Amino acid sequence: MHILVVDDEKLISWSVQKLLLKRGHDVEVCHRISDALERVRDESFDLVLSDYVMPDGKGDVLIQAVRNKKDQTKFIMMSGAIPAPLVEQLGADAYIEKPFVMAELQAVIDRAFQGDRPGTAK
DSSP: OEEEEEOSOHHHHHHHHHHHHHTTOEEEEESSHHHHHHHHHHSOOSEEEEESEETTEEHHHHHHHHHHTTSOOEEEEEESSSOHHHHHHHTOSEEEESSOOHHHHHHHHHHHHHTOSSEEEO
C-alpha cells in the first residue's frame, strides 16, 4: 500500500513509518498539513494516517481534501485531542487515540480495510 503519515511529532511519525515499512508498505511522511495537502493533491494514496491538531492547521482540512478526490483512500485519524464521534462526523474511516501502541494501530488499519467502519481504539 502507498501510505501517507502526517504528524508534527517526529517520534510518532518515525515510529509509524518504521512499522509500516517493516510490513512492506511504501510510506511518505509529512510534518505539516500544508505539505500533506500538496501530496494528496499530487499523488494517490491507499491510506492517510493523520494527527488532528497540527501547528499549521487541523486534520479536518486534510480529510476534506482526501474525500474531494473521490477515490478509495482510507483515512485514519490519530489524536488525543478530539472525541471519537467528531471524527466520524468529519468523515474519517477510523480513529486511534494517542498515545497508542503499534499493535493497536495495526489492528485499526486492518479493520479499516475490512470495511468495519468506524474503527476505534483507545
